[in-house]
Amino acid sequence: MSALDSSTSRRAVLRGLFGGGALLAAGPLLAACGSDDDSSSASAAGLTTVTCQLGWKKFTQFGGHFAALKNGYFTAEGIDAKFVSGGPNIDPVSVVTSGQADIGDANGSDILLSVSKNIPVMAFATIYQSTPNALMSLDSNPVTSLAAMAGKTVGLPTTERPLLSAMLSKAGVDPSTVKMVPVGTDPSILSSKQVDGYIGYGTQQGLSLRQSGVPVTITYFSELGNPDYGNALFATRKTVEGKKDLLTKWLRADRKGWDYFVKNPEEIAQYTWDQYHNETGAVLADEKESAKAAVPLIAGPDTRTHGLMWVDQAAFEKVYDLYKTAGLIDKPVDYAAVVTTDILVGAGATA
Template sequence: MPSVTAPFSRRQMLGVCAVSILSPWSLTYGASNDMGFQLSWIKSIQYGGYFAGLEIKSFARYGINASFVSGGPNIDPIANVAAGQFQLGDRPSGPLVVARERGMPLKIIANVFQRSPMSIMSLASKPVRSVQDLKGKTIAVATSSRPLVLNLLREAGVDPSNVNIVPSSPDPSALVSGQIDAYSGYSTNQGVMLETRGVKIFSLNASDLGMPETAGAIYGRQDYLDKNREQVVSFLKGAVDGWTWALANPEKTARLMVDKYGAPGLDYNAQLAEIKASAPYLRAGRNKELLALDLDLYSRIIEMYRKVGMVKSNMSAADLCDSSFINAALAA
């Protein structure tokens, strides 16, 4: 699972607007039950429930022909969905808050990770046990997460100038080599990556530290969602069934990703460890329901982004999210 990406540049925004103006929405978003889904990262176990859905035909059972397109470091998934290239996509909550703030007509309709596994990780032999412990140390942080980490430091009474914050990469190996003292990433991804390499780590979950966040938020264009409610609800039903099966069958799901659906080179043991580590975060909502959308949590997320100056409008959770789709899917 990648870290939050940088906000949109002016060129990206103009490109999206141009494509949006030219796109024949009535043709792209017709009555077809084809559902193109833009993943935010490469195909791996973090999307295991979707591919389990393909395998057990849960999407087909609800009349949906779902396809999942890989993301990656050179792909802007939000721009692709906003431009109408795909009907739905997934992303951590932060970039979607920023996109909505900048005028992208997007709406979040469900959430795979009810609680974000975003963590501050350090070596177990040299643990960073608190935010205060970061004083005098070097931490790798995604560029777009930097304002949030700076706020976290200030809230903990740590002068940010006393912490060396450097850009992070998807691979946390710099932690092992001693180039950094801490790494801001996902305990279910980079953390598992290190653990399966035999590296023992210590993790501080960001939510526990006062940084509310989610991951795997499912979103789409407002106009598409408005015109295709039945298809979207049907897709979510298939996704819930797929994730339910994946969590009940982690070994089979890991094998499916390695042998059939995932990107080349996936390691079975790492995939299995990741889905097992992810399970508590997937069912962390109030009612332990898969893909549920917690508007109170999103209110806190928006307020956090407002506090660090990344949201200046009066955006509310209701502006950003629409829980009626997943509520209908879960009620069926």
């Protein structure tokens, strides 16, 4: 039994680190944003409430949002920013399109698929310029490429299966040669050698395995030919077009928060843990390691040219090509309906 298996608290937090296969939760989510008194106070202060539905719980992967709250960046823009925790039964796309939140986050590929199904959402920024999704394997049995997956058993969330199939097909590997088994968010299935590879967040589960003394190799999806964005921010096209100024103010504040996070990852990991660990069950040491590991994925190569949170149509085109190769999308997509950089530029990014 590994060190991870022997730690109940660590396994509890690992189960909460990665979501998938989500459905819309019952009940209105806006009620979870704050009390009526909070809303009244915000109204009295002349602030406009903007609600963001997170893709998962309030771990340090969302630390830039919380840095913006902590430092008063949203208030300075006249915004009362609300962040609603995600979970296994919450689909941010459904929440946003139903009007229960103004903004959501999802993988860029999820936004692309939604648009291909005529769901009117649009990406306008991204937290991670490279997705934290990664293939993890034990150092004693490394699986570090798509070709190496042939004949192997790989555990992954059900929602990631289509994308992995597309990646394999694009690389010339028959997906049927890979045994894909659905898994939850506890990566001890890898440390116990029930699978050869495990797909999840390298910045979360991968580092937590290492923290537990499990020697694991982390291969990020960008190294496997997938330029997908992680935690891309989106809204409905109606919101993007009708509330452009408000979204620009919100994003201007949020970018400052992520800039602070990049410069002070451990400080914000501590702050996030202080604020939310009773809800998430997070392990502080894991949060600090996760925050540091996230920095190069957040401040990716595009940051040098455009600044933080940049999204590019070219990345969506490459993801589209993956899905088309796998037969998951069979019609053209209007990229003008998928992504806009207007709000980013208005918030201070360089086109």
